Amino acid sequence: MTGAALPRRPGLRERLARRGLDGTTLLVLPAALAILALFVFPFIEGLVLSFLPKQGGPLANYAKFFGDPYLWKTIPTTLGIAIPATLANIALSVPVALRVRRMKRQRLLTTILVIPITLGTVLVAEGLLNYLGPQGWLNRTLMALHLIDRPVRLVHNYWGVLWSLVIAGFPFTFLLTLSYVSGIDPNLERAAATLGAGPRARFRTVLLPLMASGLAITFCLSFVQAFAVYPSAVLVGAPAGSTRVISIAAFQAAYETYDDSLASSIAMIMAAIQLVIVVLVLAGRSLFYRGPAGGGKG
Amino acid sequence: MAIHSKDFRTLRLDGVQRDFGAFNALKGISLTIARGEFVALLGPSGCGKSTALNCVAGLLPLTGGTISLDDTRIDTLSPEDRGFGMVFQNYALFPHMSVARNVGFGLAMRNEPRAQIAEKVAEALRLVRLEGQADKLPGQLSGGQQQRVAIARAIVVAPPLVMMDEPLSNLDAKLRLEMRAEIRRIHAHLGSATIYVTHDQDEALSLADRIVVMRQGEVRQVGTPEDLYTRPATVDVAEFMGFRNMLPATMAGAGSGTRARVTVDGAACEGTPVGPLAPGAVTLAIRPEDLRPQDDGPLAARVDQVEYRGRAFFGIATTPGGTALHFRAPSRVAPGTALRFGADPDRILIYGGAA
Numbered sequence: 001m002t003g004a005a006l007p008r009r010p011g012l013r014e015r016l017a018r019r020g021l022d023g024t025t026l027l028v029l030p031a032a033l034a035i036l037a038l039f040v041f042p043f044i045e046g047l048v049l050s051f052l053p054k055q056g057g058p059l060a061n062y063a064k065f066f067g068d069p070y071l072w073k074t075i076p077t078t079l080g081i082a083i084p085a086t087l088a089n090i091a092l093s094v095p096v097a098l099r100v101r102r103m104k105r106q107r108l109l110t111t112i113l114v115i116p117i118t119l120g121t122v123l124v125a126e127g128l129l130n131y132l133g134p135q136g137w138l139n140r141t142l143m144a145l146h147l148i149d150r151p152v153r154l155v156h157n158y159w160g161v162l163w164s165l166v167i168a169g170f171p172f173t174f175l176l177t178l179s180y181v182s183g184i185d186p187n188l189e190r191a192a193a194t195l196g197a198g199p200r201a202r203f204r205t206v207l208l209p210l211m212a213s214g215l216a217i218t219f220c221l222s223f224v225q226a227f228a229v230y231p232s233a234v235l236v237g238a239p240a241g242s243t244r245v246i247s248i249a250a251f252q253a254a255y256e257t258y259d260d261s262l263a264s265s266i267a268m269i270m271a272a273i274q275l276v277i278v279v280l281v282l283a284g285r286s287l288f289y290r291g292p293a294g295g296g297k298g
Numbered sequence: 299m300a301i302h303s304k305d306f307r308t309l310r311l312d313g314v315q316r317d318f319g320a321f322n323a324l325k326g327i328s329l330t331i332a333r334g335e336f337v338a339l340l341g342p343s344g345c346g347k348s349t350a351l352n353c354v355a356g357l358l359p360l361t362g363g364t365i366s367l368d369d370t371r372i373d374t375l376s377p378e379d380r381g382f383g384m385v386f387q388n389y390a391l392f393p394h395m396s397v398a399r400n401v402g403f404g405l406a407m408r409n410e411p412r413a414q415i416a417e418k419v420a421e422a423l424r425l426v427r428l429e430g431q432a433d434k435l436p437g438q439l440s441g442g443q444q445q446r447v448a449i450a451r452a453i454v455v456a457p458p459l460v461m462m463d464e465p466l467s468n469l470d471a472k473l474r475l476e477m478r479a480e481i482r483r484i485h486a487h488l489g490s491a492t493i494y495v496t497h498d499q500d501e502a503l504s505l506a507d508r509i510v511v512m513r514q515g516e517v518r519q520v521g522t523p524e525d526l527y528t529r530p531a532t533v534d535v536a537e538f539m540g541f542r543n544m545l546p547a548t549m550a551g552a553g554s555g556t557r558a559r560v561t562v563d564g565a566a567c568e569g570t571p572v573g574p575l576a577p578g579a580v581t582l583a584i585r586p587e588d589l590r591p592q593d594d595g596p597l598a599a600r601v602d603q604v605e606y607r608g609r610a611f612f613g614i615a616t617t618p619g620g621t622a623l624h625f626r627a628p629s630r631v632a633p634g635t636a637l638r639f640g641a642d643p644d645r646i647l648i649y650g651g652a653a
Contacts, residue, residue, distance in 0.1 A: 292437070
């Protein structure tokens with residue numbers, strides 16, 4: 001009877017299942033392949049390419065970028081557009097979301113607010129040109145009323161790009177913010193009210209701290225979108241001047257000077273900057289409360 | 299520094315109404331509560347008791363009527379200006395603040411000096427027996443502890459009125475009994491008025507000085523626990539207070555003393571009238587624990603089932619007319635046995651009108 005007491009070694013299938021791997025796991029394959037083919041491979045190729053410049057050593061492209069103000073100044077320019085646009089979107093989303101949360105016809109309003117997301121930046125830029133351009137209806141109306149003699153320059157500058165980013169980015173920021181705000185138990189606000197907190201104090205002591213961590217995530221996602229701005233910087237901005245963003249520099253390197261290697265380096269620098277900002281914001285997030293926003297059991 | 303509630307004489311609700319669209323959730327509630335009183339609003343869900351509480355707290359505006367504290371009208375004040383304490387059913391503790399900051403929240407909103415806040419918070423936590431937990435987050439506490447924090451937070455500002463909305467409904471049976479005693483003790487210590495909303499008659503009976511029975515947005519009866527338990531004013535209230543046997547009967551005339559004679563299922567019996575009775579159809583209300591097998595009892599019925607509930611057996615029997623009787627028996631009775639049932643005439647209440 002000695003053999004029967006030996007524990008049977010479980011089969012491969014059983015051992016894999018214990019680690020959470022079974023037939024269903026295979027469903028992950030198509031998505032994994034797509035990510036490999038469409039993201040990981042191009043990224044690695046770009047990274048390698050960025051170290052193979054037309055002339056000079058492996059770091060020649062990076063040296064060129066940071067040595068040429070015409071190139072490196074695109075970084076502060078882009079940040080100067082993307083960060084204010086993201087902050088403006090969050091600042092707009094929070095009060096709107098707080099109000100929408102209590103409305104009965106929430107869905108209708110949400111739909112209306114979200115429509116711009118379907119338009120894309122090009123269409124938004126087009127619209128801005130029509131409305132706010134030198135021959136747009138706003139300038140024409142103001143001139144017809146003799147309030148101004150010449151068209152006011154509202155697009156083809158910094159503000160045009162900022163406007164278009166706010167319009168195109170708001171729905172996205174708003175939807176994220178709404179979901180965080182809706183997750184806060186309304187009884188918490190009511191409890192704060194019975195304890196003597198007015199609307200401002202309730203926002204400062206209860207709502208904002210509970211939203212902070214979610215807003216940090218929202219900031220990261222919206223910022224990454226705004227940082228890669230290209231169409232509106234060209235269409236409603238001043239692509240040679242105040243809105244010469246980093247993606248324009250990359251585009252010019254790739255399709256005007258046909259320097260794929262330099263373009264890849266610029267793309268890598270973009271990625272690095274986005275990563276640094278996201279990591280900083282997420283690190284700051286650990287200072288906030290991150291647990292559930294409910295008021296207790298129930 | 300001991301926490302004692304602010305001085306006032308009465309809180310008065312006068313014809314308080316609240317509509318939600320076409321639905322009248324409160325149809326004109328009038329009620330006066332004195333300082334130091336413990337009042338329970340009792341009723342089934344949807345009867346308007348929580349709505350009434352929210353109206354007093356200022357979380358719901360009234361559609362009619364007034365609420366005043368002594369001679370000051372308060373129903374137009376926002377909740378933050380009323381200064382009442384409220385304990386929510388799900389506690390509504392601020393999850394991002396420590397226990398001490400939760401409890402001190404109301405004091406901080408009143409801009410009290412830090413040292414004073416710390417002192418009062420410590421006192422409130424002592425009162426609810428949570429001395430060692432001041433630095434924890436609510437999520438690290440058990441349900442009963444969270445409940446105590448919620449109570450401490452509501453009472454630390456020494457409110458003239460403390461409101462509790464089914465505060466024990468999320469706790470297990472043993473904890474519920476313990477917390478009942480705690481709530482009673484804290485109420486006595488504060489000297490404030492307490493309005494306590496519940497659908498549990500045991501809770502209301504054991505805690506309250508006065509019970510307000512509500513149904514369909516109206517007050518049906520106000521009385522001491524003894525009043526309500528022994529003499530419910532209407533059939534509705536009786537049903538809610540545990541009179542499970544509601545038997546159709548006919549008036550037969552006056553009985554001995556204040557009693558009346560009725561005919562039920564063809565047999566004669568005596569009971570105690572509640573309110574004036576007209577000849578014709580009446581309803582008998584009897585608690586299951588008062589209806590027992592009696593050889594000369596007026597009601598004949600066949601036993602359907604019997605269950606043991608410690609100390610006694612409770613069962614259901616059916617009369618030949620098809621009425622179900624809930625009864626209590628001292629020993630086990632086999633299903634199918636034909637028995638006669640009766641009750642002490644003092645424990646048979648007679649209400650006018652058909653059941």
